[in-house]
Amino acid sequence: MLIDTHAHLNAIQYQDDLEEVIARAQSEGVERIVVVGFDRETITRAIELADQYEFIYATVGWHPVDAIDMTDEDLAWIEGLCAHPKVVALGEMGLDYHWDKSPKDLQKEVFRKQIALAKKVKLPIIIHNREATADIIDILQEENASEVGGIMHCFTGSIEVAKQCIDMNFYISFGGPVTFKNAKKPKEVAAEIPLDRLLIETDCPYLTPHPFRGKRNEPSYVKYVAEQIAELKGVSFEEIAQKTSDNAMRFFGIK
Ligand code: NI
Numbered sequence: 053m054l055i056d057t058h059a060h061l062n063a064i065q066y067q068d069d070l071e072e073v074i075a076r077a078q079s080e081g082v083e084r085i086v087v088v089g090f091d092r093e094t095i096t097r098a099i100e101l102a103d104q105y106e107f108i109y110a111t112v113g114w115h116p117v118d119a120i121d122m123t124d125e126d127l128a129w130i131e132g133l134c135a136h137p138k139v140v141a142l143g144e145m146g147l148d149y150h151w152d153k154s155p156k157d158l159q160k161e162v163f164r165k166q167i168a169l170a171k172k173v174k175l176p177i178i179i180h181n182r183e184a185t186a187d188i189i190d191i192l193q194e195e196n197a198s199e200v201g202g203i204m205h206c207f208t209g210s211i212e213v214a215k216q217c218i219d220m221n222f223y224i225s226f227g228g229p230v231t232f233k234n235a236k237k238p239k240e241v242a243a244e245i246p247l248d249r250l251l252i253e254t255d256c257p258y259l260t261p262h263p264f265r266g267k268r269n270e271p272s273y274v275k276y277v278a279e280q281i282a283e284l285k286g287v288s289f290e291e292i293a294q295k296t297s298d299n300a301m302r303f304f305g306i307k
Contacts, residue, residue: 054278054293055084055300056271057225058144058178058205058253061108062087062097065257065268074105077271081293083107084306085271088178090115090144092126095133102138109304110136111178113143119154119162127165134173140304142170143178144205147191150182160191167195176303177202179222185209192220203303206255211241218249223303225251228261228269231280243284247295251303252277 056077066073077085087102088111089095098110112133114122133139145166147159154162170177179202181188192198201221206229207214214224224245230238242250254261254277256269261276275289282292300306 053083053297054081054252054274055086055297056082056254056256056274057086057203057251057300057304058088058227059085059256059271060088060094060258061085061101061256061271062089062094063257066270073270073272078107080272080275082271082274083297084109084300086111086140086300086304088144089113090180091118091121095130099133099136099139102136109138109140109306111141111143112139113145113166113178114162115144116146116148116159116163116180117151117153119159122162127169130166131169131173134169134175139175140306141176141178141203142166142173143202144180145177146180146182147184147188148180148182149184156187160187163191164195167191167197167200170200171196174200176200178205179203180205181209185213189213189216192217192222198222201303203251206253206259207241208238209241210237211244214241214245218246223249223251223299225253226277226281227253227255228259228265228273228277230284231261231276232265233262239280239284242281247285247287247291248299250281250292250296251299252281252292252296
């Protein structure tokens with residue numbers, strides 16, 4: 053069994069063929085899918101999907117690129133949704149310094165508010181990091197995020213940063229980029245992450261793994277991530293599938 057711990061089946065890219073996409077995931081052994089919400093529309097749709105499909109779970113959070121749009125009402129709404137039985141984490145949240153729609157200070161404020169909320173409702177967090185590693189680590193430490201733990205989603209950092217995150221009770225999740233031919237560093241790092249701290253994801257519709265790079269991504273392709281990590285660690289595909297699924301069930305509190 054495989055679990056895609058970060059999928060955006062709530063994205064517009066699936067509006068025409070969601071049923072087929074889900075059927076392909078199931079036929080490839082993907083038995084659970086965590087659909088990640090990051091603004092009003094995608095959170096609403098993530099909850100709808102979790103209500104509709106027994107094997108889909110939802111997360112609720114606010115993306116750092118859109119930090120400037122988040123109101124107090126939005127945060128209160130997200131807090132209310134945390135009581136939903138299939139909301140399994142807060143996020144994605146974090147910092148994104150690649151885009152400048154939201155000023156850095158505002159991104160940090162919205163990030164800190166969401167960590168505080170996670171501690172209040174006792175849910176783990178999912179971190180989006182783009183070109184902001186040092187500030188992310190500082191904030192996770194200052195806000196005692198280790199209290200709830202979390203996932204470094206689609207990790208592309210160094211082994212040193214991975215170890216810092218693991219020390220803070222975080223899991224390291226790999227997606228399509230680890231399969232790219234030229235991805236030397238992610239491959240080296242993935243090989244070194246302890247099996248009990250490893251997760252796999254697609255981040256679909258983005259970051260499609262080799263051999264479908266450039267096409268729309270989907271949860272069935274999480275097997276390519278598992279295959280690549282098995283090869284890097286010199287263990288069987290079945291072992292990676294089992295360990296990452298066990299980790300995901302434990303992390304999200306899924307039975
Ligand atoms: Ni995402």
